Amino acid sequence: MNKLISWTSLLLASLFAMQSHGAGTSAGTAISNQASVTYDVGGGSVTRTSNTVNVTVQELINVVISSQNTGNVSVSSPDTEVALKFQISNTGNGDEAFIVQQVNLSDDDFDVTLSTIYLDDGDGVVNSNLDSTYDNATSIPSGDSITIWVTSDIPGGKGNNQTANIQVSALSKTFNDDSPSQTNPQPGDVVTSGGDPANDGSNTNTDAVYGRSGAAIWSATFLVSAIEVTIIKAIGVINDNLGLNNTNVSGKPIPGADVEYSLTVTVTGTGDATNVTVTDPLPSELILKGGSNGSIFVNGVERTAASGDDNASYDANTDTITVELGTITAGGNDSIITFTTVIQ
Amino acid sequence: MISFNESVKKALLLIVLPAISLSAFAQVDLQTEMYKVIEVPVENGASKIEWIQPNSITPGDRVGYRLIVENKGDKPAADIVLNNPVPDNTLYVDGSARGANSSIVFSVDQGKTFAKPENLFIQKDGKKLPATAKDYSNIRWILNSALKAGEKGSVQYVVQVK
Numbered sequence: 001m002n003k004l005i006s007w008t009s010l011l012l013a014s015l016f017a018m019q020s021h022g023a024g025t026s027a028g029t030a031i032s033n034q035a036s037v038t039y040d041v042g043g044g045s046v047t048r049t050s051n052t053v054n055v056t057v058q059e060l061i062n063v064v065i066s067s068q069n070t071g072n073v074s075v076s077s078p079d080t081e082v083a084l085k086f087q088i089s090n091t092g093n094g095d096e097a098f099i100v101q102q103v104n105l106s107d108d109d110f111d112v113t114l115s116t117i118y119l120d121d122g123d124g125v126v127n128s129n130l131d132s133t134y135d136n137a138t139s140i141p142s143g144d145s146i147t148i149w150v151t152s153d154i155p156g157g158k159g160n161n162q163t164a165n166i167q168v169s170a171l172s173k174t175f176n177d178d179s180p181s182q183t184n185p186q187p188g189d190v191v192t193s194g195g196d197p198a199n200d201g202s203n204t205n206t207d208a209v210y211g212r213s214g215a216a217i218w219s220a221t222f223l224v225s226a227i228e229v230t231i232i233k234a235i236g237v238i239n240d241n242l243g244l245n246n247t248n249v250s251g252k253p254i255p256g257a258d259v260e261y262s263l264t265v266t267v268t269g270t271g272d273a274t275n276v277t278v279t280d281p282l283p284s285e286l287i288l289k290g291g292s293n294g295s296i297f298v299n300g301v302e303r304t305a306a307s308g309d310d311n312a313s314y315d316a317n318t319d320t321i322t323v324e325l326g327t328i329t330a331g332g333n334d335s336i337i338t339f340t341t342v343i344q
Numbered sequence: 345m346i347s348f349n350e351s352v353k354k355a356l357l358l359i360v361l362p363a364i365s366l367s368a369f370a371q372v373d374l375q376t377e378m379y380k381v382i383e384v385p386v387e388n389g390a391s392k393i394e395w396i397q398p399n400s401i402t403p404g405d406r407v408g409y410r411l412i413v414e415n416k417g418d419k420p421a422a423d424i425v426l427n428n429p430v431p432d433n434t435l436y437v438d439g440s441a442r443g444a445n446s447s448i449v450f451s452v453d454q455g456k457t458f459a460k461p462e463n464l465f466i467q468k469d470g471k472k473l474p475a476t477a478k479d480y481s482n483i484r485w486i487l488n489s490a491l492k493a494g495e496k497g498s499v500q501y502v503v504q505v506k
Contacts, residue, residue: 025403025433031433033376033431034376035376035426036374036427037372037413037426039371039421040421040422051376053376055378056401057505058401059402209402
């Protein structure tokens with residue numbers, strides 16, 4: 001099962017776009033300064049200029065990671081490629097690639113396995129066939145963002161409410177690739193000539209300088225909420241009552257015909273689903289056969305349509321069938337509800 | 345063959361001659377120095393400002409400029425005015441311009457007019473608003489007295505890299 005947690009909030013997206021800007025003067029820009037002086041030594045005003053001082057703006061490495069996954073992320077156990085969506089914004093002043101890593105944190109119940117990190121192809125939907133695997137080397141222009149999907153495999157056998165804490169980080173590739181690798185750089189640390197080319201005619205690269213947000217971290221919690229209740233409705237026998245002894249079990253759905261329905265309730269995952277209640281509001285063309293005196297079968301056992309005496313009832317006013325199945329343990333037998341209606 | 349001493353003399357002559365002609369022409373000399381301005385923590389959570397070599401300048405960093413004016417001539421130089429446009433891609437840091445015995449004025453129109461900060465205004469959305477430090481395009485120091493022969497003085501200011 002591929003659970004995807006997507007977010008399409010335009011407002012938030014535009015907020016992050018705004019954050020991404022303001023990366024400052026581009027790496028490599030030369031800042032030049034020349035002063036002048038005017039004076040008079042008796043022969044009139046003279047103007048002279050000073051020497052010119054130049055400084056080239058170096059590349060500042062800054063990154064912001066953002067995600068809508070602020071709370072617990074519900075997963076099943078087991079589950080594959082549970083995808084969390086992240087936006088990685090290069091808030092530095094030069095082009096930079098970022099290495100994305102996911103680690104398991106402690107103080108939780110289990111660890112997950114990092115599966116694949118996908119680079120979104122632009123549609124904002126994770127798709128293992130269309131999205132390419134993120135190569136940890138995609139250069140992000142200053143002020144731009146990329147969208148990635150970090151997918152994890154959830155181990156089996158984990159009970160309801162068990163949690164796994166993870167941390168996703170984006171690290172500067174320049175600092176990682178430095179020799180020796182700078183895996184824990186501090187603001188102000190430098191990779192000499194690791195930055196973008198200088199635009200000062202020197203044919204050199206700027207230095208890469210680790211910024212105050214040189215690495216970005218996002219924490220998330222996977223919560224096993226193993227219970228998934230599915231319900232399938234199917235049409236069974238149609239008896240148009242036109243045959244011998246008013247029986248024709250392969251009849252046509254015509255007015256007066258009996259139509260049998262079945263509702264199959266399946267609980268998957270692990271743990272117990274409590275207070276499972278099935279309601280089926282019938283279309284106005286159908287009523288329960290026998291109305292308030294009719295029958296509803298739950299797992300083959302006949303229940304009355306009256307309310308209050310058992311776990312099944314039919315409300316003629318709202319034309320609705322209600323069956324209270326109570327607690328169902330995941331993985332157990334399906335619950336099957338059958339009843340017969342009459343076409344009006 | 346030219347001896348070592350002769351060659352040195354010739355070289356010295358070549359260097360000294362242009363230097364003399366320049367200084368005769370250059371009555372007043374102006375030098376610009378550039379520094380990185382950093383805040384260094386000291387005891388009790390306080391900090392002090394230091395001007396250091398301008399290495400690894402990145403956006404947000406502060407750059408300090410010191411203008412050193414020297415009268416290398418033999419006559420006093422009067423009406424000394426120092427001008428410096430705020431460099432591109434930087435913003436003037438409010439209150440950072442210093443200069444002993446000088447009055448400091450600023451421009452918000454690329455040096456066409458100068459005034460004290462309280463008399464500077466900008467137009468924004470059709471409204472006249474008081475200018476702020478980030479609006480300053482030029483700085484001007486007007487020295488209040490003449491610089492005597494051989495005298496030296498300096499002024500300074502700080503910008504922040506955008």
